Amino acid sequence: MSINIPYDVRLTNLSKKYDQNVAVDHINLDIKPGTYCCLLGPSGCGKSSTLRMIAGHEEVSSGEIYIQAQNVTHIPPSKRNTAMMFQEYALFPHKTVLDNVAFGLKMRGMRKKQRHQEAEAMLDKMGLADYLTRYPAQLSGGQRQRVALARALVTKPAVLLLDEPLSALDRFVRLQMRGELKRIQQELGLTFIHVTHSQEEALALADLIVVMNEGHIEQVGSAQNVYNQAATPFVASFIGDHNILHGRVIAQDAGLLTLVSTSGTQQQQYQLHGQAEVGSSVSFMIRADHIVWQPEESDTTESSRSNRFEGRVTVVEFAGFLVRIFVTDDETGQSILAYVPHKQFATKPIHHNQVITLHWQITDAVQLYQ
Amino acid sequence: MTPDQLDDHANAPSVTHTWRTRSLLHAARPYLLASPFVLILTLFLILPVMAIVVISFWRYSSFVMTPDFVWDNYKIVFSETYLRTFLNTFRYALIVWCLTLVIAFPISYFLAFEIRSNRMRTALFLLCTVPFLTSNLIRNIAWIPFLGRHGLLNSGLLAIGLITEPIEIFLYSDVSIILSMVHIYTLFMVAPIFNTMVRIDHNLIEAARDLGASQWRILREVIMPLSSTGVMIGTIFVVSMVLGDFATVSIMGGGQRASAGLAIRKMIASLQYPTAAAMAVVLLIVTLLFVSVLMSFVDVKKEL
Numbered sequence: 001m002s003i004n005i006p007y008d009v010r011l012t013n014l015s016k017k018y019d020q021n022v023a024v025d026h027i028n029l030d031i032k033p034g035t036y037c038c039l040l041g042p043s044g045c046g047k048s049s050t051l052r053m054i055a056g057h058e059e060v061s062s063g064e065i066y067i068q069a070q071n072v073t074h075i076p077p078s079k080r081n082t083a084m085m086f087q088e089y090a091l092f093p094h095k096t097v098l099d100n101v102a103f104g105l106k107m108r109g110m111r112k113k114q115r116h117q118e119a120e121a122m123l124d125k126m127g128l129a130d131y132l133t134r135y136p137a138q139l140s141g142g143q144r145q146r147v148a149l150a151r152a153l154v155t156k157p158a159v160l161l162l163d164e165p166l167s168a169l170d171r172f173v174r175l176q177m178r179g180e181l182k183r184i185q186q187e188l189g190l191t192f193i194h195v196t197h198s199q200e201e202a203l204a205l206a207d208l209i210v211v212m213n214e215g216h217i218e219q220v221g222s223a224q225n226v227y228n229q230a231a232t233p234f235v236a237s238f239i240g241d242h243n244i245l246h247g248r249v250i251a252q253d254a255g256l257l258t259l260v261s262t263s264g265t266q267q268q269q270y271q272l273h274g275q276a277e278v279g280s281s282v283s284f285m286i287r288a289d290h291i292v293w294q295p296e297e298s299d300t301t302e303s304s305r306s307n308r309f310e311g312r313v314t315v316v317e318f319a320g321f322l323v324r325i326f327v328t329d330d331e332t333g334q335s336i337l338a339y340v341p342h343k344q345f346a347t348k349p350i351h352h353n354q355v356i357t358l359h360w361q362i363t364d365a366v367q368l369y370q
Numbered sequence: 371m372t373p374d375q376l377d378d379h380a381n382a383p384s385v386t387h388t389w390r391t392r393s394l395l396h397a398a399r400p401y402l403l404a405s406p407f408v409l410i411l412t413l414f415l416i417l418p419v420m421a422i423v424v425i426s427f428w429r430y431s432s433f434v435m436t437p438d439f440v441w442d443n444y445k446i447v448f449s450e451t452y453l454r455t456f457l458n459t460f461r462y463a464l465i466v467w468c469l470t471l472v473i474a475f476p477i478s479y480f481l482a483f484e485i486r487s488n489r490m491r492t493a494l495f496l497l498c499t500v501p502f503l504t505s506n507l508i509r510n511i512a513w514i515p516f517l518g519r520h521g522l523l524n525s526g527l528l529a530i531g532l533i534t535e536p537i538e539i540f541l542y543s544d545v546s547i548i549l550s551m552v553h554i555y556t557l558f559m560v561a562p563i564f565n566t567m568v569r570i571d572h573n574l575i576e577a578a579r580d581l582g583a584s585q586w587r588i589l590r591e592v593i594m595p596l597s598s599t600g601v602m603i604g605t606i607f608v609v610s611m612v613l614g615d616f617a618t619v620s621i622m623g624g625g626q627r628a629s630a631g632l633a634i635r636k637m638i639a640s641l642q643y644p645t646a647a648a649m650a651v652v653l654l655i656v657t658l659l660f661v662s663v664l665m666s667f668v669d670v671k672k673e674l
Contacts, residue, residue: 055580056580057576057579057580076579077579077580078579078580078581078582078583083580083581084576084577084580086573086576086577087573088571088573090571090573090574090576090577091577092574092577092578092591092592093574093596094595094596103578103581103583103591104581104582107578107581107582107583107584107587108582151581155581155582
């Protein structure tokens with residue numbers, strides 16, 4: 001049935017207001033069947049409200065929600081063909097693992113024997129066959145998460161909604177469970193909508209990332225797309241690892257913009273490919289790993305195709321296989337984050353307060369839109 | 371510090387001495403801290419209870435008690451009259467327990483789940499405790515002008531023509547006793563149930579709803595099992611208080627009704643101390659048995 005419908009979940013002009021505060025502001029979104037979708041954003045951006053509205057646990061202020069072509073805006077959660085996995089899992093502490101998983105089937109009026117059979121089969125799939133009679137308090141974090149997943153999946157929903165499912169786990173288990181979520185999603189071919197504030201999680205898991213900020217959607221795209229081609233300064237800064245620079249366009253030649261930095265007394269010129277009127281202000285981003293530091297300033301042809309940034313090193317941080325350095329231009333106050341491969345750093349160390357020149361290719365600068 | 375200096379210290383007798391005293395004090399600390407309470411409990415609970423047990427085996431004639439070991443007092447306690455009294459007391463306990471539970475559960479539910487703001491919830495709960503600003507006796511007596519033959523209730527009913535003659539059983543009857551007991555003891559049921567209910571994670575309710583549970587099923591499957599410890603603790607409070615109650619039965623029963631507590635009081639008034647002691651021992655054992663059975667279902671530590 002889902003084959004004929006181009007989406008599993010469609011939100012049209014969806015809004016949520018709490019008294020005077022707008023939590024979600026007229027968002028539109030289509031999620032294709034079988035997509036792992038991450039709603040990504042800082043706390044208070046409206047991602048949880050959006051998820052809870054899709055689940056039916058939050059009243060919609062205006063707009064509509066469709067799940068597999070059915071308008072579900074005003075129908076109760078259990079009739080939406082969705083299942084929700086709660087933050088901290090919300091397992092029933094007084095019920096065994098088996099009864100927790102069988103709960104949804106029990107509510108649908110299934111006989112005890114059959115519902116226990118189905119719950120057992122689901123738990124078996126999750127590798128929890130030995131824990132049927134345990135209580136949630138007797139399980140580890142990862143096991144609890146699997147029980148919650150089994151409980152949500154046992155009713156065979158079309159869409160699984162996950163509210164910060166990994167945040168209660170420690171780092172090691174989190175990575176493990178992250179892989180497991182993705183594997184289960186691909187095995188079942190279901191649509192997952194996963195709310196998270198961790199860009200790392202979203203980049204690792206999502207087919208579709210929806211970056212939200214202050215109740216609206218900043219960007220919708222694949223992980224690669226969101227990372228490499230951030231649409232707005234917010235996305236670029238939220239994804240991290242990105243430098244954001246601003247300037248005024250002084251020349252425009254066949255898509256090649258020449259900018260002059262507007263801050264401070266010192267003037268700094270940059271070039272990038274983009275679309276803007278002469279005289280307008282433009283923001284752009286450069287990935288921290290695209291910024292290079294060459295100890296020997298020699299190749300002039302290289303530097304003619306690249307932008308330069310000279311400044312004083314203010315932070316040197318060891319970060320495993322690379323070294324994170326901040327270079328600040330004392331005249332303008334502008335800082336740039338660069339990743340130096342550890343190998344290079346080992347042979348040519350960079351010192352605090354050293355004045356160095358950084359480069360990046362014109363093609364690596366990505367124009368941002370407000 | 372060099373090894374030589376260390377040796378010097380170890381050999382100095384005074385240093386060793388203070389160190390030893392200190393470690394002794396340290397070990398005794400918890401006992402010392404507990405001792406005032408132990409003393410109070412021993413003086414005012416354990417010794418009196420032991421005295422009661424001892425006296426319950428004594429002989430007595432009209433004005434004299436003689437130390438002895440006889441079962442006569444227990445024979446009186448287990449006579450038909452007093453067994454009836456016990457039975458009546460259990461009946462009060464059962465009825466009051468049922469009514470307080472039926473009243474307290476919805477109140478707690480309302481406070482815990484319907485009231486969204488924490489401040490409002492606390493305010494309403496405090497409101498429930500307002501009657502406790504007056505003493506039990508006064509609250510009992512306050513019912514009399516309301517329930518009496520010419521009381522507010524009867525005159526009201528007469529005025530609107532529902533009855534033609536005052537109804538007698540409103541006061542000095544089981545009705546007034548139970549009414550008053552429910553009035554006094556409901557809060558002891560509300561407080562523990564409310565306490566367990568507010569700690570139920572609201573996500574559990576949402577999860578149940580997400581899985582298709584109706585409001586009734588949520589109550590049955592989630593809220594009731596998770597507040598059962600509160601019900602147990604409330605039951606212990608209410609039942610043990612009703613079993614020992616004599617003031618309410620005395621005032622609201624108008625001397626017409628009997629309970630174990632009241633019987634003990636009457637025996638004391640007529641100087642039958644050993645029988646009163648025997649009755650008290652039996653009541654104590656019954657209450658302890660009941661409490662210990664209920665306690666076996668509750669993890670009290672978890673509730674505190």
